[in-house]
Amino acid sequence: MERKYDHQKIEQKWQKVWxxxxxxxxxxxxxxxxxxxxxxxxxxxxxxxxxxLRNYAIGDVVARSKKMAGYNVLHPMGYDAFGLPAExxxxxxxxxxxxxxxxxMDEMDRQLKTMGxxxxxxxxxxxxNEDYMKWMQWIFIQxxxxxxxxxxxxxxxWCPSCxxxxxxxxxxGGTCERCKSxxxxxxxxxxxFKITDYAERLxxxxxxxxxxxxxxxxxxxxxxxxxxKGANITFPIEDSDKIIEVFTxxxxxxxxxxxxxxxxxxxFVEELIKGKPCEEEARAYIKECSMKSEIExxxxxxxxxxxxxDTYCINRLNDKKVPIYISDYVLMGYGTxxxxxxxxxxxxxxxxxxxxxxxxxxxxxxxxxxxxxxxLKEAFLAEGKVINSGEFNGMDWHDAIAAVExxxxxxxxxxxxxxYRMRDWIISRQxxxxxxxxxxxxDDCGWVxxxxxxxxVKLPTDVEFTGKGESPITTSPTFQQGVTCPCCGKPARRxxxxxxxxxxxxxxxxxxxDAHNMEEPFNKEKANYWMDVDQYIGGIExxxxxxxxxxxxxxxxxxxxxxxxxxxxRNLLTQGMVIKDGRKMSKSxxxxxSPEEIINKYGADTARLFILFAAPPDRELDWTDAxxxxxxxxxxxxxxxxxxxxxxxxxxxxxxxxxxxxxxxxVYMVNRAIKKVADDVSGKFAFNTAISTIMELxxxxxxxxxxxxxxxxxxxxxxxxxxxxxxxxxxxxxxxMWQYIGGxxxxxxxxxxEYDEDALVMDTVEIVVxxxxxxxxxxxxxxxxxxxxMEKIALESDKIKEQLEGKQVVKVITVPGKIVNxxxx
RNA sequence: GCCGGCGUGGUGGAAUUGGCAGACACGUAGGACUUAAAAUCCUAUGGUCAUUGCGACCGUACCGGUUCGACCCCGGUCGCCGGCACCA
Numbered sequence: 001m002e003r004k005y006d007h008q009k010i011e012q013k014w015q016k017v018w019x020x021x022x023x024x025x026x027x028x029x030x031x032x033x034x035x036x037x038x039x040x041x042x043x044x045x046x047x048x049x050x051x052x053l054r055n056y057a058i059g060d061v062v063a064r065s066k067k068m069a070g071y072n073v074l075h076p077m078g079y080d081a082f083g084l085p086a087e088x089x090x091x092x093x094x095x096x097x098x099x100x101x102x103x104x105m106d107e108m109d110r111q112l113k114t115m116g117x118x119x120x121x122x123x124x125x126x127x128x129n130e131d132y133m134k135w136m137q138w139i140f141i142q143x144x145x146x147x148x149x150x151x152x153x154x155x156x157x158w159c160p161s162c163x164x165x166x167x168x169x170x171x172x173g174g175t176c177e178r179c180k181s182x183x184x185x186x187x188x189x190x191x192x193f194k195i196t197d198y199a200e201r202l203x204x205x206x207x208x209x210x211x212x213x214x215x216x217x218x219x220x221x222x223x224x225x226x227x228x229k230g231a232n233i234t235f236p237i238e239d240s241d242k243i244i245e246v247f248t249x250x251x252x253x254x255x256x257x258x259x260x261x262x263x264x265x266x267x268f269v270e271e272l273i274k275g276k277p278c279e280e281e282a283r284a285y286i287k288e289c290s291m292k293s294e295i296e297x298x299x300x301x302x303x304x305x306x307x308x309x310d311t312y313c314i315n316r317l318n319d320k321k322v323p324i325y326i327s328d329y330v331l332m333g334y335g336t337x338x339x340x341x342x343x344x345x346x347x348x349x350x351x352x353x354x355x356x357x358x359x360x361x362x363x364x365x366x367x368x369x370x371x372x373x374x375x376l377k378e379a380f381l382a383e384g385k386v387i388n389s390g391e392f393n394g395m396d397w398h399d400a401i402a403a404v405e406x407x408x409x410x411x412x413x414x415x416x417x418x419x420y421r422m423r424d425w426i427i428s429r430q431x432x433x434x435x436x437x438x439x440x441x442x443d444d445c446g447w448v449x450x451x452x453x454x455x456x457v458k459l460p461t462d463v464e465f466t467g468k469g470e471s472p473i474t475t476s477p478t479f480q481q482g483v484t485c486p487c488c489g490k491p492a493r494r495x496x497x498x499x500x501x502x503x504x505x506x507x508x509x510x511x512x513x514d515a516h517n518m519e520e521p522f523n524k525e526k527a528n529y530w531m532d533v534d535q536y537i538g539g540i541e542x543x544x545x546x547x548x549x550x551x552x553x554x555x556x557x558x559x560x561x562x563x564x565x566x567x568x569x570r571n572l573l574t575q576g577m578v579i580k581d582g583r584k585m586s587k588s589x590x591x592x593x594s595p596e597e598i599i600n601k602y603g604a605d606t607a608r609l610f611i612l613f614a615a616p617p618d619r620e621l622d623w624t625d626a627x628x629x630x631x632x633x634x635x636x637x638x639x640x641x642x643x644x645x646x647x648x649x650x651x652x653x654x655x656x657x658x659x660x661x662x663x664x665x666x667v668y669m670v671n672r673a674i675k676k677v678a679d680d681v682s683g684k685f686a687f688n689t690a691i692s693t694i695m696e697l698x699x700x701x702x703x704x705x706x707x708x709x710x711x712x713x714x715x716x717x718x719x720x721x722x723x724x725x726x727x728x729x730x731x732x733x734x735x736x737m738w739q740y741i742g743g744x745x746x747x748x749x750x751x752x753x754e755y756d757e758d759a760l761v762m763d764t765v766e767i768v769v770x771x772x773x774x775x776x777x778x779x780x781x782x783x784x785x786x787x788x789x790m791e792k793i794a795l796e797s798d799k800i801k802e803q804l805e806g807k808q809v810v811k812v813i814t815v816p817g818k819i820v821n822x823x824x825x
Numbered sequence: 826g827c828c829g830g831c832g833u834g835g836u837g838g839a840a841u842u843g844g845c846a847g848a849c850a851c852g853u854a855g856g857a858c859u860u861a862a863a864a865u866c867c868u869a870u871g872g873u874c875a876u877u878g879c880g881a882c883c884g885u886a887c888c889g890g891u892u893c894g895a896c897c898c899c900g901g902u903c904g905c906c907g908g909c910a911c912c913a
Contacts, residue, residue, distance in 0.1 A: 216829055216908090223828065226912065248913060261913095304911095334912050341913095347826085348911055421912055540907080577907095613850075614837060620906085622837060630851055633864095640865090689839070692849035699849090702866095768845050773894040775845055813893050819844050823893050 001740035005639040007603025011732040015116055023748060024118045026074055028529045035071035036530050037063040038509055038569075040538030040546075044079045044126075046104035048111045050578040050611070050623060051539070053595040057608040058575060058617050058687070059537050060117045064728035065681045067118070068752040074530050076512040077112065077119040079105050081128035082501045087433045087472075090465040097433040098459075101128060111596055116604045116732050118748070123515040127435070127504035132511065134456035135521035136504060137438040141449040142560055144439070148194050151447065154426050158186035162468045165430040174291060178467060185290045190428035191437060191497070195552050199225050199420045202551060205567055212571030214618070217543045224544045226421025231405045232336065233414035235260060235313040238321065242268055244313055247335030247419055250345060251408065252400035255389035256363040257315050258353060259341035260324045261306065264289040265332040269309070272324070276310040282326060289328045304329060304352045316413050317404075318390065327352065335419055343379065350379040363389050364397060425549065427500045432463060432472040434498030442485035442492040451486045457494070471496050505546055506553035509533055509568055527563045536569040543574070573617060573685055580623040593623055605730035606632045612687040612729060635733055638698055638726065642719055642737045645705070649712050651742040656714035663711050666704050667759045670718050673697045674755040677725045687729070694726055716741075721753050769794045770821040776803055787814040794820040 018024065028034075039059040042052055063075040086097035105126060112119075125132055143149045157166040161181040165188070170177045195202075203225045206218050230249035237244060244260060262269055264286045273282040285307045306327030313322050322341075329348055330339045343353035344362040353360055362373035364384040371380065373387070386392045386400045395403060408414035428437065436457040438450040450457055460476035473479055473496045485492040507521070513530040514522040547569070554568040580593065598607045610631035615621040658664050673693050680690035701718055704710070719741060727734035727747045738747040762783050767790060769777040777799045781790060791812050794800060800822070807824040814820050 219829065220908070223909080226910090228912075230913085246913080250913080329911055329913095331910075331912075334910075339913050346913065348913075351911095419912085421910075423910090543908080616838085619831090619838095624837075624851075626851055627837070634850085636864090688837090689849080692839075695849055766845085770844085770894075773844090773892095778845070811893070813844095815844060819894085821844080821893055 001643060001736055003643060005636050005733070007605065007635075007733070008600075010736045011114070011116060011603055011605070014732045014735045015113060017735075017746075018116075018118075018748075019113070019121075022122060023746060024075065024120045025122050026072055026120055028526060029072045030529075032072040033070070034074065034530055035063075035066045035535075036074045036509075036533045037066065037535050038076070038512070038533045038537070040536075040542065041078045041080050041505070041508060042108070043083055043085075044081055044101055044104040044108050045085065046107050048108060048595050050593060050595055051575075053115065053607060054575055054578055054611050054617075054621060055537060055539075056112070056115060056117050057611050058573070058685070059535075060115075060608070060731075061612065061681060061687060061728045062535055062537070062685075063118050064731065064748065065678070065752070067748065068724070068728070068750060069678075069682070070751065073118075074512070075118055075120060076123040076125075076515070077117070077121070078123075078125035078508060078512070079108070079127065080501060080505050080508075081105065081126040082434045082498075082504060084431070084433070087431060087465065090432075091467040094465070096461075098128065101126075101433075114596070114599050114604055115608070118731070123512050125508065125511055125515050127501070127508065128433075130456055130458065131516075131518065132504070133435045133458075135511070136435045136499070136507075137450070137455050137457060138452065139507065139521060139557070140499065140503075141438060141452070143193065143556060144447075144449055146556070146560065148197070148556055149427075150192055150194065151189055152192050152424075153187045154190045154192070155185045156188050156190075156430075158184045160184060164468055164470070182291055188428075188430075190426050191439075191495075193425040193427055193552070195425045195549075196420055196422060198552055198555055199227070199422055201555060201566075202548065203227055205551070209567045210572075213569075214572060214574060217540070217547065217572060217574060220543045221548055224422060224548065227418060228421070229416070229418050231401075231408060231414050232417050233340065233408060235315060235322065235340070237268075237272070237324070238312045238314060240272075240311075242271075244268065244324075244338050245336045246338045246340045247417065248340055248342075250342065250401065251404040251414075252386060252389075252392070252395075252397055253342040253345045253363045254315065254317050254340065254404060255392075256342045256344050256361045257320075257322055257340045258343060258359040258361055259349075259356075260313055260322050261327045261330045261339045261341055261352070262309075262324060263330040263332040263337040264326050264328055266326070266337045269326060272311050273309050278307060278310045282307045282309055285326065304348070304355045306352065306356070308356070316411070323358075325352075325356070333423055334421065344373070344376060345379055345381065347379040347381070350376070361388060363387060425500075425502075425552075427503060428497040429500055430471045430496075431498050432459065432465070434501060435504065436473075437495045437497055437499055439495040440483060440485060440492045441495070442487060442490060444490060445485055445487040447495075448485055448487045448492075454486075459498075471498070473498075502546060502549050503553075506550045507557065509536075509550070510554075510557070510563065521562070524562060524564075528565075531563060532565045532567060533569045535571045535573065537573045537575065540574040540576075547572070575617045576615070576620040578611075578621045578623055593625070598628060602628055602632045603635070603732070605733050606635050609635065609691065609729050613691045614688070616688055617685050634695060634698070635730060637702075638722065639733060639737065641698065641701060641705075642723070642741065645715065645719055646741055649716070652716065653713045654717040654720065656711055656717060658714075659711060660709060662704060662707055662709065663714055666700060666714060666718060667756075668762070669697050669700045670721050671755040671759040673725060674721060674753050675760070678752060681728070691729060694722070694729075697722060723747060724750055724753050765817055767794070767817075768819045769797065769800055770819065771800070771803055771824055773821060776800060783817070785816070787816060790814045790816065790820050794822065 037059055039055050063073050067073040081101050086101045089095050089100045090097050157171050159166050159176040159181055161179045162176060166176060166183060171183050174183055176183055206221055210218055228249055230247055231251040232245050232247055235244045273279045306325045308323055308325050311324045313324055315322050341349045343350040343360045345364060360376060363386060364380060365387045366373055366380055367384055383397050386395045392400050392403060405416045438457045440448050440450060442448055460479040462476050462478055463472040464475040465472050480494055483492050483494050510522050510527055514526040517523055550568055555566055557563050558566045610628045613631060614627055658667055676693045677690045680686040723734050723737050734747050764780045765783050767779050767781050768775060769779060777797050779793060779797055781793055791814055804824055810823045810825055812822050
């Protein structure tokens with residue numbers, strides 16, 4: 001170790017040692033308790049950003065501190081390697097997606113390794129690798145056999161000019177991002193997963209099994225699944241044999257129905273408008289709706305639109321004739337695609353009725369006398385008694401729901417039901433750079449899975465990338481060559497679609513437990529040893545999609561008997577964004593700071609320390625260059641202390657006896673730091689306060705060393721402890737210092753130091769004395785003083801006596817070891 | 826519009842969850858060392874008033890409440906951020 005701190009030399013040295021020794025490689029050890037730390041694997045864009053650095057720094061402190069606490073720690077890394085950017089690179093620059101992706105991964109490997117994260121690189125995976133594709137396809141086939149995968153006609157964004165399917169992010173304000181044509185909806189037969197079959201279990205487990213998740217994520221998932229209880233009610237259409245079925249949570253308001261709204265996509269619409277006066281207007285309206293994305297339809301604000309379709313249906317509860325409209329505020333994808341309009345008790349229906357001059361009939365009597373039910377200014381949503389509803393009049397609102405539902409069931413006009421907001425997962429993508437769906441269409445046998453021995457179905461390389469037309473796979477001359485039905489052997493056609501990349505990320509955590517298995521996706525014993533993931537770490541933006549899909553996959557794989565765990569992630573930490581100057585780091589604003597630049601200039605240790613110190617992990621982090629300087633100074637300050645101390649006193653005994661108050665204070669600070677850093681890091685993730693505690697210890701050590709009576713063995717003990725507890729944060733410089741002071745082996749392999757409870761007990765404590773809750777004095781007292789003694793000492797204080805002059809003490813409140821509050825008048 | 830979260834010095838943030846508001850840093854100012862600079866070290870640093878000293882008062886977005894005591898709990902208001910699929 002040299003006098004001057006040379007971060008580049010030190011970091012390269014230890015990174016090489018770790019790599020050469022495979023220091024972070026782990027295997028199953030039944031005698032040790034396991035701990036699986038996982039950070040969300042990155043998309044290989046080619047460049048690491050600060051968000052990555054933050055994510056991985058957090059994960060590494062967790063992994064390294066758990067390892068020191070005695071656990072067998074699995075901490076893997078890999079790449080979410082399929083996706084649109086690689087295909088765009090192919091279209092724009094003619095680069096092969098595979099080549100582009102592999103070059104990016106190599107570059108990211110290099111950058112990641114400069115961060116000094118304790119990854120078991122021997123388990124590295126990439127979702128585009130053939131072995132991963134093989135088992136991905138194998139899993140798809142199991143899902144198909146289980147009935148979880150099925151084909152269905154579904155809407156896609158369609159650009160009529162490029163003649164191609166667009167992803168949501170390729171649609172800009174309703175137009176194609178490349179050619180600016182207006183995007184339409186088009187029906188396509190696509191593969192779906194029946195995630196809705198698992199809705200109830202996914203919902204139940206949020207309460208029973210996800211106790212280690214943040215409440216906001218659990219709430220978001222609950223809302224996403226969106227369970228609601230209600231009734232399906234049927235309304236026969238006049239002069240037709242058709243019956244409209246609606247879903248409502250408010251069966252009690254059925255007497256207040258004054259109109260009916262069908263979604264423009266509702267299957268009855270075509271037949272109902274045909275030949276009617278409204279036909280032209282209705283068709284134009286439907287066309288207009290088909291051009292809008294669901295997001296635009298919902299972002300339109302409160303102004304309601306719609307068309308009366310010259311048709312009526314019958315409300316069988318009161319035999320009233322009800323006009324039928326179509327309107328885009330009713331979505332085909334939720335409930336039954338039809339809504340009964342009760343303007344008195346639903347705000348959207350109220351807005352619609354107001355716009356179209358329809359009747360508003362109240363069926364709930366407001367308790368507030370200020371509200372006139374016959375002249376409502378807005379929908380009335382509060383509780384009350386039922387009115388205008390025949391036999392149900394006078395009933396409580398809640399009771400009426402059940403009573404109406406019971407009556408509907410008896411008459412055969414409806415039934416109680418449960419609806420979920422969540423829809424099935426459409427997994428087909430009309431793209432090249434994804435995992436091929438291993439299915440074959442045979443005119444005789446239908447959809448048949450490819451034979452297992454033929455997996456993986458590889459991506460063809462003889463394809464053209466134009467950005468137009470169907471999937472590039474269809475341009476391959478060889479992809480369909482010689483394909484026969486695995487069932488009957490007749491000539492057949494392969495599926496040309498690929499899988500949504502969310503499938504890849506829904507089981508990678510299982511593959512890590514057995515990353516090179518060529519016989520099966522993962523060995524069950526190995527997966528059972530490492531699963532579930534003890535700590536999952538990633539961005540909040542994945543709260544619903546990825547985190548729900550992964551839970552769903554784990555559940556199906558559990559049901560297939562492949563793993564014992566039903567839920568994949570025991571504890572979840574969602575980290576905040578990295579911002580600069582109050583704004584998100586972005587190229588267009590020009591405030592991007594690259595981790596590589598910072599690591600070159602200050603070193604990975606400093607970069608990691610700053611990013612962990614600047615804010616708690618779940619909050620936004622404001623990057624400041626000045627703040628990094630501060631962390632760099634701290635690393636230097638520690639380095640200098642250890643260097644100077646060792647130069648002066650050398651190695652030797654660490655057996656000490658406490659000789660004076662300074663010794664006692666130092667011992668206290670060391671032990672306090674051991675305890676507090678461990679507490680802050682495990683579970684609380686308060687890395688910022690853990691680091692500030694270490695800073696306080698270093699400040700104390702400097703002060704102590706400058707004093708008159710340096711107790712060398714004691715200070716040796718303090719130095720050794722400091723290196724150990726700092727090592728999860730700044731591992732390179734700690735290895736260097738550990739080696740320098742003559743520590744055995746790697747600091748990485750050391751145990752977390754134990755603290756001495758007795759050293760944390762103080763002889764005297766500072767007691768705060770308040771008068772009427774305001775701080776007036778601080779007095780040192782024996783640590784064990786009881787309430788009576790405390791009160792006596794407080795009342796004898798000169799300052800307090802002075803303040804109490806002319807006042808009368810009403811009562812005194814004492815909290816032992818903390819406070820005396822004198823209430824005086 | 827609905828849901829979730831946040832609001833503390835010039836700045837990032839602390840505060841053992843109802844008991845000393847501002848830990849630890851950054852920044853700034855002054856000083857020591859130096860021919861000088863960098864580095865390092867020391868001192869001060871919420872506001873106002875008083876500074877000859879002791880100090881005094883105010884202060885956690887705003888208004889109110891509960892309490893001996895409120896950044897923390899309750900009610901209301903304002904502002905900012907995030908999520909959303911008008912969910913019937």
